[in-house]
Amino acid sequence: xxxxxxxxxxxxxxxxxxxxxxxxxxxxxxxxxxxxxxxxxxxxxxxxxxxxxxxxxxxxxxxxxxxxxxxxxxxxxxxxxxxxxxxxxxxxxxxxxxxxxxxxxxxxxxxxxxxxxxxxxxxxxxxxxxxxxxxxxxxxxxxxxxxxxxxxxxxxxxxxxxxxxxxxxxxxxxxxxxxxxxxxxxxxxxxxxxxxxxxxxxxxxxxxxxxxxxxxxxxxxxxxxxxxxxxxxx
Ligand SMILES: [Zn+2]
Numbered sequence: 001x002x003x004x005x006x007x008x009x010x011x012x013x014x015x016x017x018x019x020x021x022x023x024x025x026x027x028x029x030x031x032x033x034x035x036x037x038x039x040x041x042x043x044x045x046x047x048x049x050x051x052x053x054x055x056x057x058x059x060x061x062x063x064x065x066x067x068x069x070x071x072x073x074x075x076x077x078x079x080x081x082x083x084x085x086x087x088x089x090x091x092x093x094x095x096x097x098x099x100x101x102x103x104x105x106x107x108x109x110x111x112x113x114x115x116x117x118x119x120x121x122x123x124x125x126x127x128x129x130x131x132x133x134x135x136x137x138x139x140x141x142x143x144x145x146x147x148x149x150x151x152x153x154x155x156x157x158x159x160x161x162x163x164x165x166x167x168x169x170x171x172x173x174x175x176x177x178x179x180x181x182x183x184x185x186x187x188x189x190x191x192x193x194x195x196x197x198x199x200x201x202x203x204x205x206x207x208x209x210x211x212x213x214x215x216x217x218x219x220x221x222x223x224x225x226x227x228x229x230x231x232x233x234x
Contacts, residue, residue, distance in 0.1 A: 017068065024061040031056055032063055042070035121199070123154040128214075131226045132160035145227035146212065149234065150202045156195055157214070159187060163194040167217040170198055172228070175209050184217065207232050 026032065033041075033052050041050040041057065047067055048058070057063040126146050148155075157170075165187050172181035185198035196214075212226040 017064075020064050021061050021068075024059050024064075026060045026062050029062060032060060033057070035066075038063065038066045038070050039074075042067045043074055047071065121152050121154050122149075123156060124148055125156045125158065127158045128224070128226055129158060129160040131224065132163075143227070145209070145229045147229045147231055148202065149232070150205045150207055150230040151233035152201045152203055153199070155198045155200055157198060159194040159196065161192075163187065164216055165189045165194060168196055168214050169217050170196070170200070171213040172200070172202070172205070173211040173213055173225075175211070177211070180205060180210075187216075202230060203233070205230055 033056060037052050041047045041053050044050055047053055050057075053067075057067060126148075130143055167184055168187050170181070170183055170185055171179045173179055181200060181202070183198070183200070185196045187194050187196045207230045210228045210230055212228045213223045214226075215221045215223045
C-alpha cells in the first residue's frame with residue numbers, strides 16, 4: 001500500500017467532515033443542544049467523548065458544523081492569547097533589560113548630588129612651568145601673577161617638565177610672607193606631565209596679592225614661588 005502523505009490525510013479528514021456535514025441533515029434542528037452545550041463540546045480536548053456528542057451531535061450535520069466552527073473560534077482565540085502572552089513576556093524581558101542597563105548606568109555615573117558638589121567646586125588648571133626656578137630670575141619676575149577667586153577650589157597645578165612625582169608642600173603666603181594656608185598634595189606623572197591635583201579652601205581670605213609656594217616634600221628641596229592674586233569670588 002502506498003504511504004499517505006500529510007496532505008492526503010488532511011484531504012481525507014476534510015472529505016469525511018464534508019460527508020458528516022451533509023450526511024445527517026436536520027433542517028428543523030430537532031433536539032439540537034443550545035449554544036452553551038456546543039461551546040462545551042467544542043472546548044473539550046476530545047469532543048467525541050462528550051455525552052451529547054455521542055447522543056446527538058454525531059447524528060446531526062448542523063450540530064457537527066456548529067462544533068467545528070466553535071472549535072475553530074476557540075483555537076484561534078487560544079492562539080491569540082498565546083501570542084499576547086509571548087508579547088507580554090517579551091515586553092517584560094525588554095523592561096528588565098532596560099532597568100538593568102539603567103541601574104548599571106546609575107552605578108557608574110555620578111549621582112546628581114555628586115555632580116552638584118563637584119560643580120560647586122570649580123577646577124582651575126594652573127600651568128606653573130613658566131614659573132620654574134630653573135628659568136632665569138629675570139624671566140620669572142616678568143611673569144604675570146596667577147589669578148584665582150577666594151573660594152573653595154580644586155587646583156590642577158602643572159609642574160615643569162621633568163618635575164618629580166610625590167608629596168608636595170603647598171603654602172599660600174601673604175605679602176608679609178605669613179602662611180595662611182599650609183597643606184600637602186601628591187604630584188602624579190601622566191603622559192610625561194607632572195601635575196598636582198589639590199583642593200584648596202581660599203574662602204575667607206581677603207582679595208589681594210599673595211604668593212603660592214610649593215616644594216617637593218624632601219630634604220634640601222627649594223621652594224618654588226608663584227605670585228598670586230585673589231579676586232572676590234563671583
Ligand atoms: Zn443537532
